[in-house]
Amino acid sequence: xxxxxxxxxxxxxxxxxxxxxxxxxxxxxxxxxxxxxxxxxxxxxxxxxxxxxxxxxxxxxxxxxxxxxxxxxxxxxxxxxxxxxxxxxxxxxxxxxxxxxxxxxxxxxxxxxxxxxxxxxxxxxxxxxxxxxxxxxxxxxxxxxxxxxxxxxxxxxxxxxxxxxxxxxxxxxxxxxxxxxxxxxxxxxxxx
Numbered sequence: 001x002x003x004x005x006x007x008x009x010x011x012x013x014x015x016x017x018x019x020x021x022x023x024x025x026x027x028x029x030x031x032x033x034x035x036x037x038x039x040x041x042x043x044x045x046x047x048x049x050x051x052x053x054x055x056x057x058x059x060x061x062x063x064x065x066x067x068x069x070x071x072x073x074x075x076x077x078x079x080x081x082x083x084x085x086x087x088x089x090x091x092x093x094x095x096x097x098x099x100x101x102x103x104x105x106x107x108x109x110x111x112x113x114x115x116x117x118x119x120x121x122x123x124x125x126x127x128x129x130x131x132x133x134x135x136x137x138x139x140x141x142x143x144x145x146x147x148x149x150x151x152x153x154x155x156x157x158x159x160x161x162x163x164x165x166x167x168x169x170x171x172x173x174x175x176x177x178x179x180x181x182x183x184x185x186x187x188x189x190x191x192x
Contacts, residue, residue, distance in 0.1 A: 050078065050087055054106070057117045058164070062142070063126055071116025073106035077130065077140070077147075090144040093132045110134055118165035118176065131165035131176045154178075 050056065056070035069079045069090060077091040093114030100106070100113035111134045118131035126142035129150075136152035136159050152159055165176040 058119050060119050060121060060128070062121050062128075063123045069119065069128065071119060071130070071132075073110065073115060074100045074102075075110070075114030075116065075132075076101075077116050077119065077128070077144075079144075091128065091130075091140040091147050092145075093130060093135045093138055093147050095146055117163040120165055120167045122167050122172065122174075123169050124172075129165055129167060129174055131162040133161050133163055136162055137165070137174065137176060 050072060055073040059068040059070050061067040062069065066082075067079055069077055071077050071093075075093050075097075076089055077093070078087040079090040080086075081088045093116050094100075094112065096112050099109055106113065106115075114135045115133040116130050117133055119128055121128050122139075127139045128142075128147075130138045130140065130147055132138055132147075135147075135149060137150045138147035139150055140147040159178045161179045162176055163179055165174065167174050
């Protein structure tokens with residue numbers, strides 16, 4: 001069964017690539033309109049630099065549709081402020097900020113400053129849940145500020161590198177991944 005799914009996935013990828021390069025001529029007239037509007041949309045996009053840090057990993061919009069929010073390499077979570085057309089600080093994952101900000105190699109300080117990778121809003125409360133590679137699972141309220149640690153271990157085993165997160169909006173269960181350099185993965189959950 002899995003080889004059949006794999007084959008279908010490869011076939012779909014090949015057909016998509018051929019459609020993009022116009023090597024397959026079985027697109028409907030409506031598909032050409034969609035493709036043209038997509039090209040027009042991408043041509044109107046602008047590049048928005050992030051000052052002082054690199055590496056936005058995950059993007060999220062709050063329950064009111066504001067944002068996007070993203071985590072960057074110096075431990076901050078920043079939010080796009082549409083009216084001002086700039087990024088603003090929303091939250092930090094570590095209270096230690098000395099040596100964290102500014103243009104430098106943040107990798108050497110991530111274990112102190114934090115490295116937020118995955119994030120999701122729990123829509124019923126407006127809280128933002130964060131998977132920080134070094135700080136574990138955290139949350140911050142709708143107003144932002146210093147995030148609060150929720151968990152750094154599961155069943156007595158310390159997290160190694162929390163990097164992705166999702167929330168079941170119906171039940172409130174928080175799911176995340178924790179990876180290591182030997183590619184072991186552990187999936188855990190915790191209710192908010």
